[in-house]
Amino acid sequence: MYVRRVSELSAQGAKVVLRGAIDRATAMGVPQCVAVVDTGGNLLVFERMDGAKLHSQFSAIQKAFTAISAKAPTGQLPTELAFGIALATNNRFATIAGGLPIELEGEIVGAIGVGSGNDEEDIEVAQAGIEALQNAIAHHA
Amino acid sequence: MYVRRVSELSAQGAKVVLRGAIDRATAMGVPQCVAVVDTGGNLLVFERMDGAKLHSQFSAIQKAFTAISAKAPTGQLPTELAFGIALATNNRFATIAGGLPIELEGEIVGAIGVGSGNDEEDIEVAQAGIEALQNAIAHHA
Amino acid sequence: MYVRRVSELSAQGAKVVLRGAIDRATAMGVPQCVAVVDTGGNLLVFERMDGAKLHSQFSAIQKAFTAISAKAPTGQLPTELAFGIALATNNRFATIAGGLPIELEGEIVGAIGVGSGNDEEDIEVAQAGIEALQNAIAHHA
Amino acid sequence: MYVRRVSELSAQGAKVVLRGAIDRATAMGVPQCVAVVDTGGNLLVFERMDGAKLHSQFSAIQKAFTAISAKAPTGQLPTELAFGIALATNNRFATIAGGLPIELEGEIVGAIGVGSGNDEEDIEVAQAGIEALQNAIAHHA
Numbered sequence: 001m002y003v004r005r006v007s008e009l010s011a012q013g014a015k016v017v018l019r020g021a022i023d024r025a026t027a028m029g030v031p032q033c034v035a036v037v038d039t040g041g042n043l044l045v046f047e048r049m050d051g052a053k054l055h056s057q058f059s060a061i062q063k064a065f066t067a068i069s070a071k072a073p074t075g076q077l078p079t080e081l082a083f084g085i086a087l088a089t090n091n092r093f094a095t096i097a098g099g100l101p102i103e104l105e106g107e108i109v110g111a112i113g114v115g116s117g118n119d120e121e122d123i124e125v126a127q128a129g130i131e132a133l134q135n136a137i138a139h140h141a
Numbered sequence: 142m143y144v145r146r147v148s149e150l151s152a153q154g155a156k157v158v159l160r161g162a163i164d165r166a167t168a169m170g171v172p173q174c175v176a177v178v179d180t181g182g183n184l185l186v187f188e189r190m191d192g193a194k195l196h197s198q199f200s201a202i203q204k205a206f207t208a209i210s211a212k213a214p215t216g217q218l219p220t221e222l223a224f225g226i227a228l229a230t231n232n233r234f235a236t237i238a239g240g241l242p243i244e245l246e247g248e249i250v251g252a253i254g255v256g257s258g259n260d261e262e263d264i265e266v267a268q269a270g271i272e273a274l275q276n277a278i279a280h281h282a
Numbered sequence: 283m284y285v286r287r288v289s290e291l292s293a294q295g296a297k298v299v300l301r302g303a304i305d306r307a308t309a310m311g312v313p314q315c316v317a318v319v320d321t322g323g324n325l326l327v328f329e330r331m332d333g334a335k336l337h338s339q340f341s342a343i344q345k346a347f348t349a350i351s352a353k354a355p356t357g358q359l360p361t362e363l364a365f366g367i368a369l370a371t372n373n374r375f376a377t378i379a380g381g382l383p384i385e386l387e388g389e390i391v392g393a394i395g396v397g398s399g400n401d402e403e404d405i406e407v408a409q410a411g412i413e414a415l416q417n418a419i420a421h422h423a
Numbered sequence: 424m425y426v427r428r429v430s431e432l433s434a435q436g437a438k439v440v441l442r443g444a445i446d447r448a449t450a451m452g453v454p455q456c457v458a459v460v461d462t463g464g465n466l467l468v469f470e471r472m473d474g475a476k477l478h479s480q481f482s483a484i485q486k487a488f489t490a491i492s493a494k495a496p497t498g499q500l501p502t503e504l505a506f507g508i509a510l511a512t513n514n515r516f517a518t519i520a521g522g523l524p525i526e527l528e529g530e531i532v533g534a535i536g537v538g539s540g541n542d543e544e545d546i547e548v549a550q551a552g553i554e555a556l557q558n559a560i561a562h563h564a
Contacts, residue, residue, distance in 0.1 A: 002154030002278055003250050005146055011332050013143030040181015043339045046328035050293050050427065054464050054492035057325045059511035079503050086510040096507035109144055115511075137143055145332065182336050210336035221361050225378035228368040229341035229397075284436030284560055285532055287428055295425030322463015391426050419425055 006039065009102060009110030013133055014044035017102060017112055020132020022047055025125045030117045032125055033060035036102075038110050041065040049116075056115035063099030063113030063122075065092065071108050074099035075119065098122030102130050104137065147180065150243060150251030154274055155185035158243060158253055161273020163188055166266045171258045173266055174201040177243075179251050182206040190257075197256035204240030204254030204263075206233065212249050215240035216260065239263030243271050245278065288321065291384060291392030295415055296326035299384060299394055302414020304329055307407045312399045314407055315342035318384075320392050323347040331398075338397035345381030345395030345404075347374065353390050356381035357401065380404030384412050386419065429462065432525060432533030436556055437467035440525060440535055443555020445470055448548045453540045455548050456483040459525075461533045464488040472539075479538035486522030486536030486545075488515065494531050497522035498542065521545030525553050527560065 009017075014036040025032040031051035036044045043064075048057050066074045075097030077085070082095035097119040102110045112129045114122040150158075155177040166173040172192035177185045184205075189198055207215045216238030218226070223236035238260040243251045253270045255263040291299075296318040307314040313333035318326045325346075330339050348356045357379030359367070364377035379401040384392045394411045396404040432440075437459040448455040454474035459467045466487075471480055489497045498520030500508070505518035520542040525533045535552045537545040 001151055002157060002274060002281075003148045003245060004151050006149045007144045008147045010142055010145050011329060015329070016143060038181065040179065040183055040336075042181055042330070042336050043328060044330050046325060047293060047297070048324070048326050053494070054322075054324050055489065055508065055512045055515045056492075058513060058515055059508060062511045062513070075507075079507075083506065083510065091510055091513045094507075094511040096504065096511055104144060133143060140143075207337065210338075212335070222378065224365065225357075225361075225376075226337065226341060228365065228373055229344045229376040229378055230337045231340060231344070231373045233337045233340055283433055284439060284556060284563075285527060286431045286433050288431045289426045290429045292424055292427050298425060320463065322461065322465055324463055386426060415425060422425075 007104065007107045007109045009036070009038050009044065011044055014110065016133045016136045017129040018045045018047055021112060021114060021125045021129030022049065024128035025049060028121065028124070030121050032114050032116045032122070033057050034125065034129065035060040035064045035113045036110060037064040037068055039068060039108070041068050044110065052116040059094060059096070060098070060113040060115040062094040063096070063115060064111045065113070066094040067099035067101045067113060068108070068111035069093070071101050073097070073101070098126060100126040100130060102133065104134065148245065148248045148250045150177070150179050150185065152185055155251065157274045157277045158270040159186045159188055162253060162255060162266045162270030163190065165269035166190060169262060169265070171262050173255050173257045173263070174198050175266065175270065176201040176205040176254045177251060178205040178209055180209060180249065182209050185251065193257040200235060200237070201239070201254040201256040203235040204237070204256060205252045206254070207235040208240035208242045208252035208254060209249070210234070212242050214238070214242070239267060241267045241271060243274065245275065289386065289389050289391045291318070291320050291326065293326055296392065298415045298418045299411040300327045300329055303394060303396060303407045303411030304331065306410035307331060310403060310406070312403050314396050314398045314404070315339050316407065316411065317342040317346040317395045318392060319346040319350055321350060321390070323350050326392065334398040341376060341378070342380070342395040342397040344376040345378070345397060346393045347395070348376040349381035349383045349395060350390070350393035351375070353383050355379070380408060382408040382412060384415065386416065430527065430530045430532045432459070432461050432467065434467055437533065439556045439559045440552040441468045441470055444535060444537060444548045444552030445472065447551035448472060451544060451547070453544050455537050455539045455545070456480050457548065457552065458483040458487040458536045459533060460487040460491055462491060462531065464491050467533065475539040482517060482519070483521070483536040483538040485517040486519070486538060487534045488536070489517040490522035490524045490534035490536060491531070492516070494524050496520070496524070521549060523549040523553060525556065527557065
């Protein structure tokens with residue numbers, strides 16, 4: 001087929017993800033940068049909490065881009081391969097954890113990237129963002 | 142709504158666009174670079190004909206990205222404004238002609254960018270690519 | 283003095299600005315990209331509304347950076363000078379309108395950048411964001 | 424709160440830090456590049472001593488940016504993680520030693536980055552810069 005019908009995260013959906021992530025980071029007491037992108041890897045929403053690292057404003061976006069690009073969590077490839085991809089793509093591939101694809105009913109509709117905490121903290125916050133959207137949709141159904 | 146249903150140009154559709162553009166350029170005797178992107182601005186297919194300018198491999202992609210980004214043909218803004226946008230986006234905006242959004246039944250599903258000829262040649266080739274897809278779909282219906 | 287006491291827009295304040303801007307853009311029916319930065323020019327919050335131009339995700343941030351950098355609205359210098367500054371700063375200076383510093387009680391605490399509409403639309407949305415914050419502070423006092 | 428009151432290193436303060444660092448480097452006989460940034464990571468003062476390495480003009484600034492961004496000395500993370508962050512931030516994160524945050528009375532007000540010597544020399548010079556400011560403030564009190 002020449003054209004596919006696909007599901008695309010909206011700005012409204014992205015804000016639900018962002019809110020869920022920020023709420024979890026707040027509860028954890030860990031300031032974070034959170035970015036949400038659509039299926040094309042373009043930024044929908046972003047927030048840097050007070051006290052989050054400055055450089056994480058860039059890595060959060062890069063992690064989200066990588067998660068949608070690879071349709072997989074970031075930070076899971078062997079290091080040498082991951083670095084090689086980062087170099088080969090002129091830094092359009094994050095090698096570190098904190099990016100997760102956002103899946104709804106078996107379809108990936110966008111991705112979230114979180115940075116400023118450690119790996120476990122970043123992943124927990126990203127996962128909380130995704131769950132917030134899944135919960136919001138379940139309650140609407 | 143949290144998720145939107147959208148139409149997205151497939152690789153197969155992009156190849157029909159590319160074929161139509163290359164066929165026209167061949168008939169015109171003007172070697173061209175042709176790029177086709179999806180709605181997120183990511184490259185689907187590309188071809189540089191023998192003899193096409195090397196730098197046009199970059200401008201063709203940039204024109205396609207700009208056409209989908211702005212959902213409008215490239216090269217139509219007043220020069221000062223267009224240059225200003227190019228600078229403000231760190232060169233993610235082509236100011237010159239040759240990029241066209243690909244519209245099907247009222248929905249924009251991707252874009253084509255053509256470079257290496259003059260403005261008229263580039264636009265004619267881009268338009269031929271789009272028409273090839275529209276014709277293919279009409280014949281399938 | 284070796285150290286100055288300054289006022290800095292918080293993430294909470296930035297969200298009030300963003301909300302005011304998005305509300306105005308929604309009322310105008312013009313999809314926009316909106317970015318808010320702190321006094322150091324680092325991104326605090328961002329939103330791209332459904333339908334806003336992809337390249338404006340970059341120019342909105344650049345406009346906000348430029349407004350805080352110059353402590354003045356963007357797009358007001360003579361074109362040649364503005365382009366010269368953009369080139370001299372490796373594109374860390376937006377030459378086009380849509381960026382405004384955020385002033386509270388005579389002190390600039392951050393900036394907002396808006397892109398995807400025309401100049402007047404971008405400026406109106408940016409101004410609405412600033413007014414939302416000023417109103418919120420007035421009501422808290 | 425919408426606005427936070429924060430302490431920000433002034434140009435005068437930065438010059439005290441720079442002077443202290445350069446004096447130490449001179450006493451050590453090691454030519455250095457020294458950069459001092461504010462809390463937003465923007466350059467306040469810089470000096471490249473005669474004979475210091477040319478590339479260190481860039482790494483000294485990057486180290487200072489990284490130290491304020493992470494609010495921690497540079498060069499302390501495991502190599503793989505540090506390299507991963509550098510790649511994910513498009514080289515806005517220095518992985519090597521020589522950057523230190525400048526802390527005054529429990530508040531971080533800026534950062535210093537030093538490059539051209541070895542790790543120990545860079546750190547010693549950076550520390551001397553910070554101590555010069557702390558001493559100047561103690562004498563003023």
